[in-house]
Amino acid sequence: QSVLTQPPSASGTPGQRVTISCSGSSSNIGSRTVNWYQHLPGTAPKLLINNNDQRPSGVPDRFSGSKSGTSASLAISGLQSEDEADYYCAAWDDSLNGVVFGGGTKLTVL
Amino acid sequence: QVQLVQSGGGVVQPGGSLRLSCVSSGFTFSAYGFHWVRKAPGKGLEWVTFIPYHENTKYYADSVQGRFTISKDNSRNTLYLQMNILRAEDTAVYYCAKLAGSGPDVFDLWGQGTMVTVSS
Numbered sequence: 001q002s003v004l005t006q007p008p009s010a011s012g013t014p015g016q017r018v019t020i021s022c023s024g025s026s027s028n029i030g031s032r033t034v035n036w037y038q039h040l041p042g043t044a045p046k047l048l049i050n051n052n053d054q055r056p057s058g059v060p061d062r063f064s065g066s067k068s069g070t071s072a073s074l075a076i077s078g079l080q081s082e083d084e085a086d087y088y089c090a091a092w093d094d095s096l097n098g099v100v101f102g103g104g105t106k107l108t109v110l
Numbered sequence: 111q112v113q114l115v116q117s118g119g120g121v122v123q124p125g126g127s128l129r130l131s132c133v134s135s136g137f138t139f140s141a142y143g144f145h146w147v148r149k150a151p152g153k154g155l156e157w158v159t160f161i162p163y164h165e166n167t168k169y170y171a172d173s174v175q176g177r178f179t180i181s182k183d184n185s186r187n188t189l190y191l192q193m194n195i196l197r198a199e200d201t202a203v204y205y206c207a208k209l210a211g212s213g214p215d216v217f218d219l220w221g222q223g224t225m226v227t228v229s230s
Contacts, residue, residue, distance in 0.1 A: 002154060035216055037155070044205060044220035045147075045155065056218065088155050092215040098169050099145065099215050104154035 003028065004089050006102035013110045017077040020105045022089030024070050028100055032091045034072040036065055039086045039104075048087070049074060076107075084109045112136030112219065114189075114206050119224030126196050126228070132189040132206030132221050139187040143209040145217060146180060146191050148202035148226075158204070159191070160214065174200075196228045 005023040012018040022034065036049040047056050049065035052072065064075045076083055089102040118130040132144070146158040159180040160169040168180055179192040189206050203225050207217035 032215070033213070037217070039149075039155070044222055045207075045217075046220075047210075047216065047218050050210065050216045050218075051213075086154075090155075090157075090215060092213075096172075098160065098171055099147075099157040101147075101155045101157060 002103040003093060003096070003100035004091065004102035006087075006089060006105045008103065009106045009108065011108040011110055012076075012079045014079055014081065016079045017075060018079060018107065019076075020074045020087050020089075020107070022072045022074070022102050024072075024091060024100070026070060027095040028070075028091040028093040029067065029072055030070040031094060034065065034067050035090050036063075036074045037088045037090065039088065041086075045088070079109055081109045083107060114208060114219055114221035116204075116206055116221040116224045119204065119226050121227045121229060122196055123230050124197060124228055127192070127194045128196065128226060129193070130191040130204055130206075130224055130226070132191075134187045134189070134208070137208075139182070140184040143214070144180075144182065144189045145207045145209070146189075146204060147207055147217075148200075148204045149223075150199070150202040153202075156202070161189070162214070163209075193226070196226075198228050200226060201228050202226060 033051040037045040039045040052067040053065045093100045143162040161180045177195045203223045206221040208219040210216040210218035
């Protein structure tokens with residue numbers, strides 16, 4: 001059971017907009033910033049969104065992040081087949097003194 | 111070229127030990143903190159341990175506390191993970207990850223991953 005809660009799966013057709021939610025608590029998302037990672041099988045994870053809503057250089061603006069209270073969301077607009085991957089939210093947890101990840105959401109592009 | 115190159119994975123029996131290495135290039139290794147993150151088969155990413163750039167305090171997940179040790183050798187630009195008393199549940203792909211800046215949890219560069227299998 002992960003400390004951060006994500007839906008196990010999400011799907012959409014090319015061009016659609018999908019959102020992935022991430023729910024935490026006051027010791028992590030509620031008091032810290034949220035980061036999102038994209039992970040394709042067999043490759044290293046990639047930073048997608050940091051500090052709730054910041055896109056690192058090279059990440060398309062189709063990806064956006066937001067946070068409210070103890071929850072966060074990742075939105076992907078203009079869905080493309082190459083977006084099919086696992087997506088993880090993460091944050092520092094002040095009670096556990098470590099990083100906590102969500103369980104991951106497998107995105108399928110239909 | 112900015113990169114992290116990992117080595118040291120393999121198959122080990124329960125109760126055994128293994129040391130993973132993560133060699134950096136293309137940036138000032140001593141100025142950054144690092145983490146190890148693992149992904150077990152069929153499961154999600156799991157944080158393992160963190161060493162800040164100053165190395166004054168090290169942080170461990172409860173699942174590895176007392177068995178794993180993180181360290182870094184600035185002269186060799188290398189991060190290590192010493193894993194002792196290994197268990198079947200430690201079987202996973204292990205990734206080293208570099209921190210982006212002063213915060214403790216933004217990983218902007220990852221190693222390619224190395225497989226650790228604990229089995230008799």
